[in-house]
Amino acid sequence: MTTSSLAEGASATSTPARTLGSRDYKTLALSALGGTLEFYDFVIYVFFATVLGGLFFPVDMPDWLRQLQTFGIFAAGYLARPLGGIVIAHFGDLLGRKRMFTLSIFLMAAPTLVIGLLPTYASIGVAAPLLLLAMRVLQGAAIGGEMPGAWVFVAEHVPARRYGFGIGTLTSGITGGILLGSLVAVAINSRYTPDEVSGFAWRIPFILGGVFGLVSVYLRRFLHETPVFQELADRRSVARELPLKTILREHRAASLYVGLLTWVLSAAIVVVVLYTPTYLQKVHHVPATLALEANAVATLMLTLGCIAVGWASDRIGTRAVMLVGWAGLLVTSYLFYTGLPGTPASLVWHYGLVGLFVGTIATVPIAGVRAFPAPVRFTGLSFAYNMSYAIFGGLTPVILTLWLQHDPMAPAHYVAALAVLGFVLGLLPLGARGHAMRPAAGGATMAR
Known part of the structure; x- marks a missing residue:
C-alpha cells in the first residue's frame, strides 16, 4: 500500500466533533511561544548587523567589505535551512514529531546564547568571525x-473545526518573533549610547534570546506526541524507506505547489516586512525612527492577520481566504508604495493595512501541511518549504536592489506579481483540499 493511500481522507484533523480543550490550548501556547522565541533568535542578528560587523572583522577593513561579510554570515543561515530542515524532518517522520520539535529549538537557543558570549576579533582574531559563522549555520539548520x-505538530493535534485557527495562531507566534526583535533592538538603542551598544549592550538581546529559548526547551517537555504519529507507530505505518525518496517519487506535484506558495510567502515577508524599512529610508528619505515605528505597526497587523486568516479558513474555506487575501495584498501593496512618502499618519496607516493582508501567509502552512500524507508529511513540507525559501528568500533582496536602479516601484511590482501567483494557486485543487491529518486505510472525502 502506498503512503498516498494511507493518508487519503476527509478531515483536516483528528476528531471532527471535538472542540479545543485545555491540552490543545497548552499545545498552541507552548508551540507559539517557542516559535516566537526561535524566530526572534534567528532575526535579532540583522538588527545588530552593523555593530557586529565592527566587532567581528578587522577595523582597517573597508566598510563595504565588512558589511558584505557580515550579511554573508547572515545569509549562511538561509543556506543552511534546507539541509537542517530535511535532516530534522527525516527523523521527525521516523522517530516522532515531539523529539525533533524540541531539538530544533535547542539548536537555535544554544548558538544564540553562544553568540552573546563570543569574544570579538580584537580578542581572538580570525577565529571570531569563523565562530560567528558556525553559530549562524546551526541557527539556520534549526x-x-x-x-x-x-506546523505539523499543531496540525496533528488540533480538532477539525479549529485546524486553520490552530495553524494561524502558531504562525502569528512565529511572525511575532520579528516584532519582538524589532522592539528589543529599539529598546537597546534607546537605552544605551552607541559606545555602550558596541561595548557590551549588543550582547544583551542574544543572551536573553538564548536563555529564554532554553526555558522553552524545558517547557516543551510537557507537550505530548501527536496522536497522528502515535497512530502511525501503533499501526507500524511509519515510513519504512527514506522519506525524502518517497516525496521525490510520489509527491512531486505537492512539492511544487508548496514550493510556489512559499515563494509567495517569502515575497510578502522579505519585501514588505524585512526590506521595506531600509527602502523607506534610502529611496523616500523617511526618518529611521518613523520607518521602524511604521514597520512595528505592520508587523503587529501581520501577527493579528495570521490569526484572522486561520479563523476565517475554518469558516469559509481555505480557497476563499486565499483568493480574498492575495487579492487584498495586490491592492494594498500598490496603495502603500504609490502613496510614499505621504504624511507620517498615512505611512503608518497604509503600512499597517498591507501588513494585515500579509497575514494571508498563514494559508501557506494551512494548505501545505495537508498536501502530504501523514507518514512523510514532515519531510514533504520541510523539503518544499525550505528549498523554496532558501532560493527565493535569498535572491529577493538582490533582485530588488538591481531592479530599483531602474524603477523605484520595484517592491510593489514584485509583491503584486507574487500575489497574483498566490491567487492562481488558490484556484488549484490543492488550495481547497488535501490529505487528512489522520492516516486512513480506506478512502473518504477530501479535506476542505
Whole structure:
C-alpha cells in the first residue's frame, strides 16, 4: 500500500466533533511561544548587523567589505535551512514529531546564547568571525526544522473545526518573533549610547534570546506526541524507506505547489516586512525612527492577520481566504508604495493595512501541511518549504536592489506579481483540499 493511500481522507484533523480543550490550548501556547522565541533568535542578528560587523572583522577593513561579510554570515543561515530542515524532518517522520520539535529549538537557543558570549576579533582574531559563522549555520539548520515541524505538530493535534485557527495562531507566534526583535533592538538603542551598544549592550538581546529559548526547551517537555504519529507507530505505518525518496517519487506535484506558495510567502515577508524599512529610508528619505515605528505597526497587523486568516479558513474555506487575501495584498501593496512618502499618519496607516493582508501567509502552512500524507508529511513540507525559501528568500533582496536602479516601484511590482501567483494557486485543487491529518486505510472525502 502506498503512503498516498494511507493518508487519503476527509478531515483536516483528528476528531471532527471535538472542540479545543485545555491540552490543545497548552499545545498552541507552548508551540507559539517557542516559535516566537526561535524566530526572534534567528532575526535579532540583522538588527545588530552593523555593530557586529565592527566587532567581528578587522577595523582597517573597508566598510563595504565588512558589511558584505557580515550579511554573508547572515545569509549562511538561509543556506543552511534546507539541509537542517530535511535532516530534522527525516527523523521527525521516523522517530516522532515531539523529539525533533524540541531539538530544533535547542539548536537555535544554544548558538544564540553562544553568540552573546563570543569574544570579538580584537580578542581572538580570525577565529571570531569563523565562530560567528558556525553559530549562524546551526541557527539556520534549526529554523529549517522548527517552522515545518511546528506546523505539523499543531496540525496533528488540533480538532477539525479549529485546524486553520490552530495553524494561524502558531504562525502569528512565529511572525511575532520579528516584532519582538524589532522592539528589543529599539529598546537597546534607546537605552544605551552607541559606545555602550558596541561595548557590551549588543550582547544583551542574544543572551536573553538564548536563555529564554532554553526555558522553552524545558517547557516543551510537557507537550505530548501527536496522536497522528502515535497512530502511525501503533499501526507500524511509519515510513519504512527514506522519506525524502518517497516525496521525490510520489509527491512531486505537492512539492511544487508548496514550493510556489512559499515563494509567495517569502515575497510578502522579505519585501514588505524585512526590506521595506531600509527602502523607506534610502529611496523616500523617511526618518529611521518613523520607518521602524511604521514597520512595528505592520508587523503587529501581520501577527493579528495570521490569526484572522486561520479563523476565517475554518469558516469559509481555505480557497476563499486565499483568493480574498492575495487579492487584498495586490491592492494594498500598490496603495502603500504609490502613496510614499505621504504624511507620517498615512505611512503608518497604509503600512499597517498591507501588513494585515500579509497575514494571508498563514494559508501557506494551512494548505501545505495537508498536501502530504501523514507518514512523510514532515519531510514533504520541510523539503518544499525550505528549498523554496532558501532560493527565493535569498535572491529577493538582490533582485530588488538591481531592479530599483531602474524603477523605484520595484517592491510593489514584485509583491503584486507574487500575489497574483498566490491567487492562481488558490484556484488549484490543492488550495481547497488535501490529505487528512489522520492516516486512513480506506478512502473518504477530501479535506476542505
